[in-house]
Amino acid sequence: MSDSEQNGSNQNTGETAEAHAERAEAAEQQASTPEDKLGEAQAEAARMREQLLRTAADFDNFRKRSRREVEEAQRRGREAILKDLLPVFDNLERAASHAESAPDAKSVAEGVRIVTKQFVDTLDRMGIKRIAAVGKPFDPSVHEAIQQLDSTEHPAGVVIAEVQPGYMLGDYLIRAAMVVVSKGSPVEPAPAAN
Structure with missing residues (x-):
């Protein structure tokens, strides 16, 4: 086969490939009518929905x-606390019934x-600690001041009494500790000048 025949054959093949691509594109366009596109979009919308x-x-x-899991965990937590506290309550009831017939207050x-x-031991096992208050500097994050008093024994800002533990x-x-806080030494009025 000569070069010119081979080139002609390649041209025919090239034209055939181009024609084939055009026919495939036309067929695709015909298959993609607006109704088909609408159907595809509706199907996609249904899938997404x-x-x-x-x-x-x-x-x-x-x-x-x-x-449900949170409620169950809370219930189990309350149950565990009650199991620890019920013996204390039982002993309080025994003490109350004993107090009625006890010969002495001791x-x-x-x-x-x-x-x-x-x-206190039960609270300790639960990880609950009493807040130290008396003699400590007032700390608003753990103490609630309910009163301030003059004090010659304690500097200003120191807790001098605990009304309710925290x-x-x-x-x-x-619970914050309810405390009484020192104002420091009372200021004596200056003597009047004569």
Whole structure:
């Protein structure tokens, strides 16, 4: 085959490939009529809607499951605390019934001290600590000042009395201590000049 024949053959092949591509494009355009495009868009919208509904249902189920798990954890926490506190309550009831028939106040006081220690030990096991107050500098993050008094024994800003104890659970404040804070020494009026 001569070079000119081969070039002619390549031209025919090139034209044929171009014609084939044009025919494929035309066929694709014919298949993609506006109605077909609308149908495809509607099908895609339906798929997306279904996916959205499934996602919303999954999220709703997750939210409900999470709420149930939190409620269950809270219930178990309350149950554990009550199991620790009920023996203290039982002993308080025993002390109260014993107080009615006790011949002396000393035995009742001793019983109350024992129950108080049991309660403090129970709180300690739970990680609940009493806030130190008396003799400490006033700290508004853990103390609630209910009164200020003049004091010659304590400098200003120091807690001189605890009205109600405060408690912490780890770093979390359960209840601030209600305290009386020193204002320091009273200022004596200057003598009048004559």
